[in-house]
Amino acid sequence: MLGFLKKPVVVTAEINMNLMALTVMGLMSRLWGLSYPRAVVFDEVYYGQFVSLYMKRIFFVDDSGPPFGHMLLALGGYLGGFDGNFLWNKIGAEYSMNVPVWSLRLLPALAGALCVPLAYQILVELQFSHCAALGAALLILLENSLITQSRFMLLESILIFFILLAVLSYLKVYNLQKHSSFSGSWWFWLLLTGVACSCAVGVKYMGLFTYLLLLAVAGLHFWHMIGDQNFSNVSLMCHFLARGLALIIIPMAMYLSFFYVHLTLLYRSGPHDQIMTSAFQASLEGGLARITQGQPLEVAYGSQITLRNVLGKPMQCWLHSHANTYPIRYENGRGSSHQQQVTCYPFKDVNNWWIVKDPGMQQLVVSNPPRPVRHGHIVQLVHGITTRYLNTHDVAAPLSPHSQEVSCYIDYNISMPAQNLWRVEIVNRESDTDVWKTILSEVRFVHVNTSAVLKASGSFGASLPEWGYRQLEVVGEKLSKGYHQSMVWNVEEHRYGKSQEQKEREVELHSPTQMDISKNLSFMAKFMELQWKILTLKNEDTEHKYSSSALDWITMDTNIAYWLHPTSGAQIHLLGNAVTWASAHIAALVYVCLSLWYLIRRRRKIYDIPEGAWQLWVSAGGICVGGWAVNYLPFFLMEKTLFLYHYLPALTFQILLIPVVLQHLSDHLCRSLLLKSMFSALTVAWFSSVYLVHCTFSPVTYGVPSLSVTQLKDLRWKDSWNILIRKQ
Numbered sequence: 001m002l003g004f005l006k007k008p009v010v011v012t013a014e015i016n017m018n019l020m021a022l023t024v025m026g027l028m029s030r031l032w033g034l035s036y037p038r039a040v041v042f043d044e045v046y047y048g049q050f051v052s053l054y055m056k057r058i059f060f061v062d063d064s065g066p067p068f069g070h071m072l073l074a075l076g077g078y079l080g081g082f083d084g085n086f087l088w089n090k091i092g093a094e095y096s097m098n099v100p101v102w103s104l105r106l107l108p109a110l111a112g113a114l115c116v117p118l119a120y121q122i123l124v125e126l127q128f129s130h131c132a133a134l135g136a137a138l139l140i141l142l143e144n145s146l147i148t149q150s151r152f153m154l155l156e157s158i159l160i161f162f163i164l165l166a167v168l169s170y171l172k173v174y175n176l177q178k179h180s181s182f183s184g185s186w187w188f189w190l191l192l193t194g195v196a197c198s199c200a201v202g203v204k205y206m207g208l209f210t211y212l213l214l215l216a217v218a219g220l221h222f223w224h225m226i227g228d229q230n231f232s233n234v235s236l237m238c239h240f241l242a243r244g245l246a247l248i249i250i251p252m253a254m255y256l257s258f259f260y261v262h263l264t265l266l267y268r269s270g271p272h273d274q275i276m277t278s279a280f281q282a283s284l285e286g287g288l289a290r291i292t293q294g295q296p297l298e299v300a301y302g303s304q305i306t307l308r309n310v311l312g313k314p315m316q317c318w319l320h321s322h323a324n325t326y327p328i329r330y331e332n333g334r335g336s337s338h339q340q341q342v343t344c345y346p347f348k349d350v351n352n353w354w355i356v357k358d359p360g361m362q363q364l365v366v367s368n369p370p371r372p373v374r375h376g377h378i379v380q381l382v383h384g385i386t387t388r389y390l391n392t393h394d395v396a397a398p399l400s401p402h403s404q405e406v407s408c409y410i411d412y413n414i415s416m417p418a419q420n421l422w423r424v425e426i427v428n429r430e431s432d433t434d435v436w437k438t439i440l441s442e443v444r445f446v447h448v449n450t451s452a453v454l455k456a457s458g459s460f461g462a463s464l465p466e467w468g469y470r471q472l473e474v475v476g477e478k479l480s481k482g483y484h485q486s487m488v489w490n491v492e493e494h495r496y497g498k499s500q501e502q503k504e505r506e507v508e509l510h511s512p513t514q515m516d517i518s519k520n521l522s523f524m525a526k527f528m529e530l531q532w533k534i535l536t537l538k539n540e541d542t543e544h545k546y547s548s549s550a551l552d553w554i555t556m557d558t559n560i561a562y563w564l565h566p567t568s569g570a571q572i573h574l575l576g577n578a579v580t581w582a583s584a585h586i587a588a589l590v591y592v593c594l595s596l597w598y599l600i601r602r603r604r605k606i607y608d609i610p611e612g613a614w615q616l617w618v619s620a621g622g623i624c625v626g627g628w629a630v631n632y633l634p635f636f637l638m639e640k641t642l643f644l645y646h647y648l649p650a651l652t653f654q655i656l657l658i659p660v661v662l663q664h665l666s667d668h669l670c671r672s673l674l675l676k677s678m679f680s681a682l683t684v685a686w687f688s689s690v691y692l693v694h695c696t697f698s699p700v701t702y703g704v705p706s707l708s709v710t711q712l713k714d715l716r717w718k719d720s721w722n723i724l725i726r727k728q
Helices: 017-031 044-055 068-079 101-125 130-141 144-150 156-176 184-203 207-226 233-265 278-282 288-292 502-510 523-536 550-555 578-603 611-637 644-668 673-702 709-715
Strands: 303-309 318-325 340-345 353-357 378-383 390-396 404-408 422-426 443-447 453-456 472-477 489-496 560-564 571-574
Touching: 017 101, 017 130, 017 144, 044 068, 068 101, 068 156, 068 184, 068 233, 101 130, 101 144, 101 156, 101 644, 130 644, 130 673, 144 156, 144 571, 144 644, 144 673, 156 184, 156 207, 156 611, 156 644, 184 207, 184 233, 207 233, 207 611, 233 523, 278 523, 378 390, 443 489, 550 611, 550 644, 571 673, 578 611, 578 644, 578 673, 611 644, 644 673, 673 709
Parallel strands: none
Antiparallel strands: 303 318, 303 353, 303 489, 318 340, 340 404, 340 472, 353 378, 378 422, 390 404, 404 472, 422 443, 443 453, 453 472, 560 571
């Protein structure tokens, strides 16, 4: 019985060294110096906001697409220990030390690196030579635009990875079907096709184009199976059900799961609550519907309130203070009052709570009956946690020197008396005796001593330095005629204060405004509402400096400056390999012309190439040319701001077509040995030029080394390319 132990257990494995080498080279090209530059690069300023919200579990809506791609970027932040505390408001801003730059950029870089071996395998599964497959992989490896896009916290490389994985998986299924249908490996690749398709759609809706292409190809293949008498009716039905399960049911279930995880993670009230229904808001922790239900309508002396700035751009924020003080001197040498900081904070926090106090009385609780505050009344605003009074005086604000500093007053026993009286002006009042109301009233706070108006800074969106925790500046705006929304505030959370003692009041401030209501909104109801918002919510599309048209992509008349070093000439651009792009367009043109020629000749019963070669040519075109068309042509119908990176999925399919055309020309049009040798020599020379152009533009692909003005001018091959040159 134990005879099997007499022989050693031997495991053998086949290793494709081409595949291994390509994977290693792909990883090296995408992961090298990944943390450089340690600054916000182009659209990282956009996606980083969502990563921070994931880290803080705060709900948001992004109209650019489904949440799966954002969750993958957030996963990188989670693995790197990111706490979400960074204000993403400026391209080029240096990352603080708490931001794990390498980790945040890792998943896009890995996805970009794995596209190299995927390209190789796709050409092999299309039945082309290993030499052609190697050429396709090397073209992907050396494409500057794909390298640039994959080295930052952006989604295109992840999208392309799932697109190529879906194509490869389906080709595996098609080839296995000939001899091992319904085997374990066949099921694996079929299910992976559906999973990869759903992931592509979940990253960006652009993935839907390739998904529909694969459904069409699968439908065509099944149509051919119906005409094959070797398949029984039962076998055809099994194939149909298997494809329906893997290519339709599973992708739909996966797509729903992305939203389920998204909604599970983001359970806290966020910046986009106001666009959702009350029922949806009530399902969020701290949601507005839960907060407002049951809380007092009229603000009274002793009320505990949070004040939200009405402007809400670039994000909503609340009047906030904390125990830290302004530095005695700012970086530019100007002095401050060294009083307690007052800011506008874009997240809900216990330090957002203020108490409305009657200047003529000491009590910080609501009397019985409550005494409501009306338009024109004078109040003091006491910070709930630190019990210091909101104050402004004739000291310049930190970022806006023409405005007054706003602080919470600290008595240093010097000649700087408190100036903490504010007049409440209800902007949307119906009469001069209107009562200040929760949510409904939009109010200005006019400083009694200086007539300055409490305002979220005119440089709104500019954050305070590290000493202010990158929070937004609040100032006293002098000489204000009329009003701007940045000067207007409304009470969002409100309770009647009951505790006179500070310790008891702190407990009160930390407690919710009321008991939580039941969260009975189903997942499907939340999914349908959120999906509808994503599809219908439209941001105002404005002309961007680097926006372009779909026609510009073909001729590569455009580029995007992603990053510029603040002092040197080092810079990073999204700019393609000119030889590869031109070759891809030529290959597509040659393919179309040759296909038309073959079709006309075949119509005349003239067969220039064997039937097997013709089928290979058609199938490769269906994937490569079809993939290019479905990922490019729809942009002519879109009314949105377009950028060069939108073309990258289509370009990837075009690049795969180049070795297809080259092998076809070599095998079927170069009939003599001399012609084949000459064609091979030209191909080597052409590929050398691809490598040379890649090396030439690598300084603006990786951002190193820094180039001189002359070198930068030499890279401007087209007048339309915006290579940044500093004035001497």
